[in-house]
Amino acid sequence: MIQFDAVHKRFPNGTTAVHDLSLEVPEGGVTVLVGSSGCGKTTTLRMINRMVEPTSGTIRVGGKDVTRQDAADLRRSIGYVIQQSGLFPHRTVLDNIATVPLLLGWSRRRARARAAELLETVGLAADAGKRYPHQLSGGQQQRVGVARALAADPPVLLMDEPFGAVDPVVRTQLQDELLRLQKELNKTIVFVTHDVDEAVRLGDQIAIFRTGGHLVQCASPTELLARPADDFVADFLGAERGLKLLSLRTLADVPKGPAPEGGDWSLVLDAADKPLHWASKDTEIPVRPLKDDDSLLSALNESIASPTGLIARVDADGVLTGVSSRDDIHRHAGQAHTEARVAA
Amino acid sequence: MTIDWSWIGDHTDDLTTLTISHLQAALTAVFLGVLISLPLAVIAHRVRPLRGFLLGVSNVLFTIPSIAVFVLLLPVSGLTRTTTVIGLTIYTLVVLLRNTVEGLDSVPVKAKEAAKAMGTRPLRTLLTVEFPLALPVIMAGVRIATVMSISLVSVATYIGDGGLGQLFTDGFQRNFPTPVIVGVVLTLLLAVVADAALVALQYVLTPWRRRRA
Numbered sequence: 052m053i054q055f056d057a058v059h060k061r062f063p064n065g066t067t068a069v070h071d072l073s074l075e076v077p078e079g080g081v082t083v084l085v086g087s088s089g090c091g092k093t094t095t096l097r098m099i100n101r102m103v104e105p106t107s108g109t110i111r112v113g114g115k116d117v118t119r120q121d122a123a124d125l126r127r128s129i130g131y132v133i134q135q136s137g138l139f140p141h142r143t144v145l146d147n148i149a150t151v152p153l154l155l156g157w158s159r160r161r162a163r164a165r166a167a168e169l170l171e172t173v174g175l176a177a178d179a180g181k182r183y184p185h186q187l188s189g190g191q192q193q194r195v196g197v198a199r200a201l202a203a204d205p206p207v208l209l210m211d212e213p214f215g216a217v218d219p220v221v222r223t224q225l226q227d228e229l230l231r232l233q234k235e236l237n238k239t240i241v242f243v244t245h246d247v248d249e250a251v252r253l254g255d256q257i258a259i260f261r262t263g264g265h266l267v268q269c270a271s272p273t274e275l276l277a278r279p280a281d282d283f284v285a286d287f288l289g290a291e292r293g294l295k296l297l298s299l300r301t302l303a304d305v306p307k308g309p310a311p312e313g314g315d316w317s318l319v320l321d322a323a324d325k326p327l328h329w330a331s332k333d334t335e336i337p338v339r340p341l342k343d344d345d346s347l348l349s350a351l352n353e354s355i356a357s358p359t360g361l362i363a364r365v366d367a368d369g370v371l372t373g374v375s376s377r378d379d380i381h382r383h384a385g386q387a388h389t390e391a392r393v394a395a
Numbered sequence: 396m397t398i399d400w401s402w403i404g405d406h407t408d409d410l411t412t413l414t415i416s417h418l419q420a421a422l423t424a425v426f427l428g429v430l431i432s433l434p435l436a437v438i439a440h441r442v443r444p445l446r447g448f449l450l451g452v453s454n455v456l457f458t459i460p461s462i463a464v465f466v467l468l469l470p471v472s473g474l475t476r477t478t479t480v481i482g483l484t485i486y487t488l489v490v491l492l493r494n495t496v497e498g499l500d501s502v503p504v505k506a507k508e509a510a511k512a513m514g515t516r517p518l519r520t521l522l523t524v525e526f527p528l529a530l531p532v533i534m535a536g537v538r539i540a541t542v543m544s545i546s547l548v549s550v551a552t553y554i555g556d557g558g559l560g561q562l563f564t565d566g567f568q569r570n571f572p573t574p575v576i577v578g579v580v581l582t583l584l585l586a587v588v589a590d591a592a593l594v595a596l597q598y599v600l601t602p603w604r605r606r607r608a
Contacts, residue, residue, distance in 0.1 A: 102511065123514045125514070126511070131509075131513065137506065139506050139524060140503065140603060141524075141527045141601070150513050150515075151513050154519075
């Protein structure tokens with residue numbers, strides 16, 4: 052969908068921002084460009100919609116060389132979410148979202164109707180439409196930024212550290228929201244961040260850059276975490292990369308057995324077979340049941356944190372389906388790593 | 396110093412005519428000043444090397460004594476309203492140009508970047524993003540230029556124009572204070588009313604600045 056072919060960018064002051072980059076961004080997937088500041092990831096992103104022109108090499112979007120197209124037309128066909136939202140302070144939320152449709156010549160009415168529809172898509176109340184950006188919270192502004200990028204339904208979305216300026220809780224919400232949207236919309240997304248966890252969470256493919264604009268490794272998160280190409284990548288992914296890999300696996304394949312009876316701890320259920328708490332001879336502790344689509348990492352965490360060493364497994368309705376032990380989880384976590392190394 | 400109220404009563408028609416003429420001269424000058432400043436400010440904003448030059452010229456023009464300006468213009472436009480307006484316009488430039496350049500400088504880079512990245516062409520960005528966001532600073536300049544012009548119109552009395560300024564020469568020549576006092580009061584009133592009107596205009600033009608959350 053987007054191809055970089057031997058792309059080089061050198062700025063007039065002599066610094067090389069991107070060095071001989073060849074990269075393929077597959078259609079309908081999220082490709083995350085990650086690296087520390089000054090590694091060329093944002094420059095790479097901005098060359099796609101010609102906010103920056105490459106010094107040499109070619110970039111194709113949908114097979115067409117971007118430099119052969121009118122820059123403004125090209126940009127209207129590509130959604131762009133900027134750092135810290137970049138909303139127009141003098142336009143209402145609705146008019147901000149309607150920007151590209153209006154540039155494309157839609158009638159004001161149709162553009163506003165589309166904008167109102169998108170407010171809902173990104174999880175904002177309808178009355179937010181009449182407000183001005185400064186009247187919204189940081190997280191809400193970021194949602195408007197996403198809505199604005201989606202307004203003309205472009206096949207490609209460029210996101211430049213879109214969630215960099217919001218607090219961790221809101222950030223997680225926005226990431227969840229993006230994953231949900233992406234399931235529905237299937238856009239080709241290029242996402243820039245310096246946060247490894249965000250990259251692992253969102254990326255179908257992660258491209259790691261090193262200072263000087265070198266692409267070091269481009270692979271799926273699992274492959275990257277299981278087999279980093281070199282020490283730089285391994286360092287960048289951090290000491291807990293083994294655990295990060297577990298965040299990509301679910302609990303589904305971990306065996307479960309019946310709830311223990313006669314041991315130190317027993318699981319107390321309500322009338323509908325939903326876990327209430329763990330009980331021993333003289334005490335009760337709360338239970339944190341996990342579903343099959345919860346991550347292996349959260350299961351590992353729970354198995355260590357809970358004195359029972361047991362995980363109560365439930366279905367979507369919260370009804371008990373079985374119990375897994377600390378050993379089950381550990382064995383499976385090790386297995387996940389072995390599999391990832393072999394597959395990669 | 397006593398005011399001869401009956402003189403005022405006898406001359407309401409004259410006073411109205413002079414007030415309107417006074418205001419007309421000032422507003423025309425500000426209007427033309429804005430028309431000239433906008434494109435020059437865009438050039439000064441975008442072409443850095445020209446910025447100092449353009450602002451410098453507007454400063455130098457401002458330092459020419461007003462009588463000299465009128466004298467210099469006499470061969471060109473004679474003893475007419477045109478001379479008055481050209482002279483006043485020249486003086487408005489110093490404020491209008493500087494404020495418009497500063498207004499354009501104050502537009503958040505993010506907003507301009509976003510406009511470009513959405514596919515807005517430069518002229519449209521200028522008209523729909525940069526000017527609106529520069530408006531508060533530009534309007535501050537327009538207010539100063541307007542008040543300044545209203546007070547300066549009187550100087551054109553030297554060339555037989557000057558709106559309410561004529562009341563000053565009249566009173567001075569006859570050693571009769573009433574017209575002078577009336578002239579001063581009306582000039583002040585005009586300035587206050589015009590300024591209030593501009594504040595109202597700005598309020599209408601910048602709805603996004605009304606309710607600061």
